[in-house]
Amino acid sequence: MTDNANGMSSKDYYFDSYAHFGIHEEMLKDEVRTNSYRLSIIQNKHLFKDKIVLDVGCGTGILSMFAAKAGAKHVYGIDMSNIIGQAKTIVKDNGLSDQITLIQGKMEDVELPVDKVDIIISEWMGYFLLYESMLDTVLVARDKYLAPGGLIFPDKATIYITAIEDAEYREEKIGFWDNVYGFNYSSLKALALKEPLVDTVDVNSVVTEPVALIDFDLYTVKKEDLTFDRPFELQARRNDFIHGFLAWFDIGFTCCHKPIYFTTGPHAKYTHWKQTVFYTPSTIALEQGAKIAGHLSCAPTVANPRDLDITIGYEYFDVHSQQTSKEEVTYRMN
Amino acid sequence: MTDNANGMSSKDYYFDSYAHFGIHEEMLKDEVRTNSYRLSIIQNKHLFKDKIVLDVGCGTGILSMFAAKAGAKHVYGIDMSNIIGQAKTIVKDNGLSDQITLIQGKMEDVELPVDKVDIIISEWMGYFLLYESMLDTVLVARDKYLAPGGLIFPDKATIYITAIEDAEYREEKIGFWDNVYGFNYSSLKALALKEPLVDTVDVNSVVTEPVALIDFDLYTVKKEDLTFDRPFELQARRNDFIHGFLAWFDIGFTCCHKPIYFTTGPHAKYTHWKQTVFYTPSTIALEQGAKIAGHLSCAPTVANPRDLDITIGYEYFDVHSQQTSKEEVTYRMN
Numbered sequence: 170m171t172d173n174a175n176g177m178s179s180k181d182y183y184f185d186s187y188a189h190f191g192i193h194e195e196m197l198k199d200e201v202r203t204n205s206y207r208l209s210i211i212q213n214k215h216l217f218k219d220k221i222v223l224d225v226g227c228g229t230g231i232l233s234m235f236a237a238k239a240g241a242k243h244v245y246g247i248d249m250s251n252i253i254g255q256a257k258t259i260v261k262d263n264g265l266s267d268q269i270t271l272i273q274g275k276m277e278d279v280e281l282p283v284d285k286v287d288i289i290i291s292e293w294m295g296y297f298l299l300y301e302s303m304l305d306t307v308l309v310a311r312d313k314y315l316a317p318g319g320l321i322f323p324d325k326a327t328i329y330i331t332a333i334e335d336a337e338y339r340e341e342k343i344g345f346w347d348n349v350y351g352f353n354y355s356s357l358k359a360l361a362l363k364e365p366l367v368d369t370v371d372v373n374s375v376v377t378e379p380v381a382l383i384d385f386d387l388y389t390v391k392k393e394d395l396t397f398d399r400p401f402e403l404q405a406r407r408n409d410f411i412h413g414f415l416a417w418f419d420i421g422f423t424c425c426h427k428p429i430y431f432t433t434g435p436h437a438k439y440t441h442w443k444q445t446v447f448y449t450p451s452t453i454a455l456e457q458g459a460k461i462a463g464h465l466s467c468a469p470t471v472a473n474p475r476d477l478d479i480t481i482g483y484e485y486f487d488v489h490s491q492q493t494s495k496e497e498v499t500y501r502m503n
Numbered sequence: 504m505t506d507n508a509n510g511m512s513s514k515d516y517y518f519d520s521y522a523h524f525g526i527h528e529e530m531l532k533d534e535v536r537t538n539s540y541r542l543s544i545i546q547n548k549h550l551f552k553d554k555i556v557l558d559v560g561c562g563t564g565i566l567s568m569f570a571a572k573a574g575a576k577h578v579y580g581i582d583m584s585n586i587i588g589q590a591k592t593i594v595k596d597n598g599l600s601d602q603i604t605l606i607q608g609k610m611e612d613v614e615l616p617v618d619k620v621d622i623i624i625s626e627w628m629g630y631f632l633l634y635e636s637m638l639d640t641v642l643v644a645r646d647k648y649l650a651p652g653g654l655i656f657p658d659k660a661t662i663y664i665t666a667i668e669d670a671e672y673r674e675e676k677i678g679f680w681d682n683v684y685g686f687n688y689s690s691l692k693a694l695a696l697k698e699p700l701v702d703t704v705d706v707n708s709v710v711t712e713p714v715a716l717i718d719f720d721l722y723t724v725k726k727e728d729l730t731f732d733r734p735f736e737l738q739a740r741r742n743d744f745i746h747g748f749l750a751w752f753d754i755g756f757t758c759c760h761k762p763i764y765f766t767t768g769p770h771a772k773y774t775h776w777k778q779t780v781f782y783t784p785s786t787i788a789l790e791q792g793a794k795i796a797g798h799l800s801c802a803p804t805v806a807n808p809r810d811l812d813i814t815i816g817y818e819y820f821d822v823h824s825q826q827t828s829k830e831e832v833t834y835r836m837n
Contacts, residue, residue, distance in 0.1 A: 234686055258690040350541055352568055356592040
């Protein structure tokens with residue numbers, strides 16, 4: 170924001186502050202997401218009454234306001250982004266300024282006026298749960314501020330994996346480069362393959378029984394646990410071809426009177442997280458009951474810790490060649 | 504790109520170079536766009552044979568390769584982006600490296616090995632034609648390099664405007680903020696209104712006869728012409744309500760043997776430019792044959808010349824109050 174001779178700074182501020190607003194609109198309109206938080210907070214006034222609450226990455230302040238309405242004594246909302254300016258106006262317009270304090274800054278640097286908080290609420294999840302996620306920031310907040318016996322909303326996260334038939338879209342995303350208006354663009358195929366695709370997948374594309382790859386317990390998980398390598402085994406529900414792996418996550422608020430869960434999987438209602446597709450270099454022919462044994466490792470990239478390197482290695486018995494085949498691909502989310 | 508102890512620099516390069524590739528994929532898959540260029544070049548070999556061609560903002564090199572196939576003596580493709588590395592591989596894979604020279608850099612700074620070129624080809628158009636467009640770069644190239652009598656592909660661009668009925672989506676985009684899970688977010692309404700919306704609009708939403716707002720002739724237009732203020736008059740085709748103005752553009756390649764045009768309007772096939780909606784603060788009730796008189800001004804913003812300030816002022820006779828109403832809104836595309 171540059172002040173200028175036309176006195177446009179405040180107008181510029183308004184414009185700029187809306188520029189990156191689309192993501193907040195998308196998140197608020199994601200009813201699976203927002204209603205899960207709303208219910209887990211509003212239905213559990215017995216947990217929030219007279220409590221000190223910390224909202225990590227508060228955005229427009231919606232979770233802070235849910236907590237205030239649920240009877241919290243005071244809510245501290247922290248966000249690095251300029252959105253905090255809008256959040257302050259919104260909180261004021263809803264008459265909650267006395268109950269909610271909003272602070273712009275990094276969680277790591279901010280000094281709260283209290284030593285400990287009773288509850289941490291945060292919507293920190295990214296694509297594939299961990300891509301550009303704020304989980305590490307939530308862990309910083311937990312270790313610094315959460316009182317012994319304090320609560321975290323949500324407190325459970327699980328990544329699932331399965332294998333899918335996706336011939337048509339794979340052709341559109343990967344095969345397309347073989348012939349681009351008569352030209353050979355195949356040098357881009359390898360790049361396209363290594364880019365996980367965030368998209369919604371039809372549940373009928375799912376060929377193998379989904380399995381939980383990894384669980385995170387927000388009370389105990391450490392930053393180093395976010396770098397992991399986990400085995401999986403997928404069994405085919407039917408004879409079909411496999412063109413890629415599919416991952417998604419479930420989220421749980423288990424300290425609620427009635428635990429609340431939501432899923433971002435292909436079997437449930439749309440969320441803005443969609444699912445994540447990892448195309449395989451080869452098409453795999455699987456017979457009903459046959460298995461793919463594999464592992465998935467995930468780590469922040471060296472160059473940019475907000476990016477993820479995800480390696481999927483797997484082996485399967487190829488029914489046509491009657492041989493065991495092995496492949497491994499490193500994908501990058503960036 | 505940081506070299507590191509793991510020797511990952513070339514791998515990192517590959518990954519990074521795909522990261523922003525989505526826009527190139529989207530543009531290539533826009534068949535209205537790419538086929539218009541393809542036909543205007545490939546069908547006009549008589550214009551390209553043995554000519555020196557400059558491709559401004561060449562991206563993956565598709566237009567350069569069309570020109571080479573059309574018989575150009577040599578093509579120079581210029582692009583600021585790292586995509587030029589991929590473009591070089593693609594051009595090589597298609598056996599056109601001798602005919603096409605690709606140079607990474609700003610048009611303003613690059614020194615071509617020739618004094619003049621016979622033809623400039625460029626796909627420079629942005630949303631609302633001018634948002635984040637490269638037209639000013641094309642004009643630099645024209646003034647510096649185009650030989651007298653040289654050709655420009657495309658050479659015509661026209662912005663159209665009309666008024667639309669769009670109650671449902673306006674409610675979703677603007678009205679939404681009145682009640683967000685029971686909270687008053689109305690402070691965001693004014694911001695949401697001032698943000699033009701790039702989206703596809705059903706042709707049945709169009710209430711008034713579209714009119715051409717401004718024409719650009721690529722041979723004569725100057726940079727200062729891209730800041731303009733133009734009047735318009737829109738006449739209602741039917742009794743209906745107006746919730747916003749709608750703009751789009753047409754593009755022409757008029758030096759072709761048979762001139763080629765394409766439109767990005769709501770009456771034609773989808774393009775990735777879609778259309779641009781400017782919601783009005785009030786809903787306007789128009790009777791068939793009634794007119795809205797207005798003007799639209801457009802200028803790069805002071806703070807960031809890649810952004811646009813677009814002001815639309817208009818007046819109309821309100822059939823219910825039997826009075827003339829006037830409104831003016833400044834929108835910002837950023």
